[in-house]
Amino acid sequence: MPVLVESLTAGYPGVTALEDVSLGLAPATVTALLGANGSGKSTLFSALLGMVPASKGRIRIFGTDSARARRRNLVSYVPQHEVIDPTFPVTVEQVVMMGRYPHMGFLRLTRPADRDAVDHSLEQTRLSDIRRRSIGELSGGQRKRAFVARALAQRAPLMLLDEPFAGVDRTSEQLITQVLHDLKSSGTTVLISTHHLEGVHSLADEVILLHRKVLAAGPPKVVLTDEKLAQAFGEALS
Numbered sequence: 001m002p003v004l005v006e007s008l009t010a011g012y013p014g015v016t017a018l019e020d021v022s023l024g025l026a027p028a029t030v031t032a033l034l035g036a037n038g039s040g041k042s043t044l045f046s047a048l049l050g051m052v053p054a055s056k057g058r059i060r061i062f063g064t065d066s067a068r069a070r071r072r073n074l075v076s077y078v079p080q081h082e083v084i085d086p087t088f089p090v091t092v093e094q095v096v097m098m099g100r101y102p103h104m105g106f107l108r109l110t111r112p113a114d115r116d117a118v119d120h121s122l123e124q125t126r127l128s129d130i131r132r133r134s135i136g137e138l139s140g141g142q143r144k145r146a147f148v149a150r151a152l153a154q155r156a157p158l159m160l161l162d163e164p165f166a167g168v169d170r171t172s173e174q175l176i177t178q179v180l181h182d183l184k185s186s187g188t189t190v191l192i193s194t195h196h197l198e199g200v201h202s203l204a205d206e207v208i209l210l211h212r213k214v215l216a217a218g219p220p221k222v223v224l225t226d227e228k229l230a231q232a233f234g235e236a237l238s
């Protein structure tokens with residue numbers, strides 16, 4: 001099992017963002033994590049990345065803990081927001097090459113395999129034509145695709161994407177959806193968080209409804225019922 005979360009409780013001083021959360025992600029599947037604002041989606045990503053500690057329970061990623069899984073390049077991650085300085089002169093291809101850093105030595109010498117991975121990731125996200133443009137000059141959708149391309153270049157067997165469709169145009173949304181389908185076909189396990197219900201049926205094999213606890217988990221047609229969605233989105237977190 002690529003990801004196994006067992007009775008996880010985690011959060012911040014004075015805030016229990018996740019309570020007794022258990023879930024599993026099967027190999028080569030796309031799972032959508034759905035929940036209202038503040039339901040704990042980003043915190044779950046942080047916990048899977050080893051950035052928020054568990055106060056109870058545990059996480060196993062390919063049989064090891066989160067920190068070790070990252071060090072072994074088993075996990076790639078597309079954050080919800082990436083803080084970038086628009087005046088900092090970094091190009092699209094340089095951003096994507098950063099995805100190769102885990103494969104490089106201390107001196108970060110690029111090898112043909114690194115350049116091939118970058119070229120392919122730029123093609124998959126349709127950014128080849130603007131690869132030399134500064135990242136600060138891109139639209140929100142193009143910038144999101146650049147961060148998806150960086151994660152693709154990493155070629156890790158698990159990819160986490162926090163709100164990949166938030167604030168992107170229709171073209172970028174379709175491209176990212178295609179990338180997720182391709183990843184699954186190539187054996188990668190994918191977890192995305194979203195609060196957009198549209199498209200989840202065709203995109204996800206499994207859906208997890210989160211509201212600090214797991215309210216429901218399973219195939220979209222089982223989980224996405226009016227009653228369960230009202231529970232997840234209709235009630236304020238108490």
Ligand SMILES: Nc1ncnc2c1ncn2[C@@H]1O[C@H](COP(=O)(O)OP(=O)(O)OP(=O)(O)O)[C@@H](O)[C@H]1O
Nearest residue numbers: 012013015017035036037038039040041042043044
């Ligand atoms: N760094 C932090 N320090 C303290 N509390 C936090 C921090 N980050 C999140 N929280 C709190 O933890 C809870 C879960 O937040 P989280 O960001 O995980 O939710 P989310 O489902 O990702 O929300 P959104 O859809 O708005 O991104 C919220 O009550 C939030 O206020």
